[in-house]
Amino acid sequence: MNKVLTPVGEVFTRLLGPSAEVSITAYDGSRSGPEDAPVAIEVRSPLALTYLMSSPGDLGLARAYVAGALEVKGDLYTALHALAAQVDQLTTADRVWLLRKLGSTHLRRVAPPAEELPSRLRRTVQGLRHSKARDSSAIANHYDVSNRFYELVLGPSMAYTCAVFPKAEASLEEAQANKFDLVCRKLGLKPGMRLLDVGCGWGGMAEHAAEHYGVTVLGVTLSREQASWAQKDIVAKGLADRAEVRHSDYRDVTETGFDAISSIGLTEHIGARNLGSYFGFLAKRLKPGGRLLNHCITNPDTSVAHHSRGFIDRYVFPDGELEAVGEIVTAMHDSGLEVRHSENLREHYASTLAGWCANLDEHWDEAVAEAGAGRSRVWALYMAACRLAFERREIELHQVLGVKVEPGGEAHLPLRPDWGV
Missing domain, CATH: 3.40.50.150 (Vaccinia Virus protein VP39)
Known part of the structure; x- marks a missing residue:
């Protein structure tokens, strides 16, 4: 039997809390947050979630945004300011819950945006650091x-x-x-x-x-x-x-x-x-x-x-x-x-x-x-x-x-x- 996954909007409601001043709409038609929020975030494709779940921290968020899989309507600084406290408070339990609700398919490896440089280790082909x-x-x-x-x-x-x-x-x-x-x-x-x-x-x-x-x-x-x-x-x-x-x-x-x-x-x-x-x-x-x-x-x-x-x-x-x-x-x-x-x-x-x-x-x-x-x-x-x-x-x-x-x-x-x- 196929598992019924939780709507993306509901997931964000759990993660960000009901007081987050951000409106989120997702590719599956679900939404989260107050409609009159000063900033709206669009989760445009499953790729955004894959980046977020396969690359913890700011790298996953950056990949999703740079690739255009996640869009911000309104001021980007205001969005980051509104989300900073909630994101800082995410626990390991939150991430495990996220995985269960959205499915393990989002853990697959996907190529990063073209603007991303190789890792620090792979850059050694250019010489030692600060040569x-x-x-x-x-x-x-x-x-x-x-x-x-x-x-x-x-x-x-x-x-x-x-x-x-x-x-x-x-x-x-x-x-x-x-x-x-x-x-x-x-x-x-x-x-x-x-x-x-x-x-x-x-x-x-x-x-x-x-x-x-x-x-x-x-x-x-x-x-x-x-x-x-x-x-x-x-x-x-x-x-x-x-x-x-x-x-x-x-x-x-x-x-x-x-x-x-x-x-x-x-x-x-x-x-x-x-x-x-x-x-x-x-x-x-x-x-x-x-x-x-x-x-x-x-x-x-x-x-x-x-x-x-x-x-x-x-x-x-x-x-x-x-x-x-x-x-x-x-x-x-x-x-x-x-x-x-x-x-x-x-x-x-x-x-x-x-x-x-x-x-x-x-x-x-x-x-x-x-x-x-x-x-x-x-x-x-x-x-x-x-x-x-x-x-x-x-x-x-x-x-x-x-x-x-x-x-x-x-x-x-x-x-x-x-x-x-």
């Missing part, structure tokens, strides 16, 4: 999607790192300009100085420092697409005599004697084991009295694993690693840099991501035409999920300022910070 070859491949996978796609998501600033909002109602562009200016002030930049900007992206920091502070800047990025876009923009803005963006691994920079170094959003790609050599390398490029500003996403404490997993590792930042701010500070100190200031900008990154999500939503059709539906869904999901993670303090964002003191101990810093907000 130059493998880092180059990882960066190209994420950043060489399409410059036009990033223009649509990031806006005119082309800044792909946490902005600093001078006030809550500031625009994303104002906040990104304020971030670059804050970094320049913390570094104490003055006309005639030399700045090295590692992991420079599309050149926003290099251009701001050259234009507004009169410094000479060398920016380096592993993304060929970023370097090409940035160098053209530098020429177009008449800054080619003061700024250069080079397609290069930071480890291949031979110049020394810089007055300052900015590292904005690069440490996440370095690897915890390499922090010492990373800061040691940069310290050797500074002249005595020079400052280094490290700006990166961090773990909330040292108990959290360094390696990214699941959705983020397979779809967004392959081989990405995060450390707690204490580990960053220790590595900087051990490399000979004296840490003089640290600032947590966690809430600012949540607001930054909200701006990027709004940009992608506004330009959705053009983004899909440029990068494909699957890739656009990856970015929409990861940015909404990261916004929620920053709000819930699952991750943080720290700026840490260090100085390479003179042999006699002089740091050439004011007695109190003079860079303002």
Whole structure:
């Protein structure tokens, strides 16, 4: 006798509870949740359930969404916010019950969406983790999607790192300009100085420092697409005599004697084991009295694993690693840099991501035409999920300022910070 399976909508009612502010409709005609819920989820095919049951955690949900087997009607962030508490509370007993109600056929292996990268183990064909070859491949996978796609998501600033909002109602562009200016002030930049900007992206920091502070800047990025876009923009803005963006691994920079170094959003790609050599390398490029500003996403404490997993590792930042701010500070100190200031900008990154999500939503059709539906869904999901993670303090964002003191101990810093907000 064939087993009569439970309607999909009823299953979700049991899992999410009657108070969930999400409406769910399924391919079998069943539904769950209040009809007037602010967000509606469509389970479009059995493939969605197969992904969810065969891949526990966020990877299964991501596969279902990226493949289009699960659709969200309404704001994706609102949906994740509404579901976060319920999903976090799922127990082994819940999963066993789910299997009984929906059937074991959903445990079969199915191919993941085309946008998914191989597992960390299978990526060893590209070299050891954080070797130059493998880092180059990882960066190209994420950043060489399409410059036009990033223009649509990031806006005119082309800044792909946490902005600093001078006030809550500031625009994303104002906040990104304020971030670059804050970094320049913390570094104490003055006309005639030399700045090295590692992991420079599309050149926003290099251009701001050259234009507004009169410094000479060398920016380096592993993304060929970023370097090409940035160098053209530098020429177009008449800054080619003061700024250069080079397609290069930071480890291949031979110049020394810089007055300052900015590292904005690069440490996440370095690897915890390499922090010492990373800061040691940069310290050797500074002249005595020079400052280094490290700006990166961090773990909330040292108990959290360094390696990214699941959705983020397979779809967004392959081989990405995060450390707690204490580990960053220790590595900087051990490399000979004296840490003089640290600032947590966690809430600012949540607001930054909200701006990027709004940009992608506004330009959705053009983004899909440029990068494909699957890739656009990856970015929409990861940015909404990261916004929620920053709000819930699952991750943080720290700026840490260090100085390479003179042999006699002089740091050439004011007695109190003079860079303002």
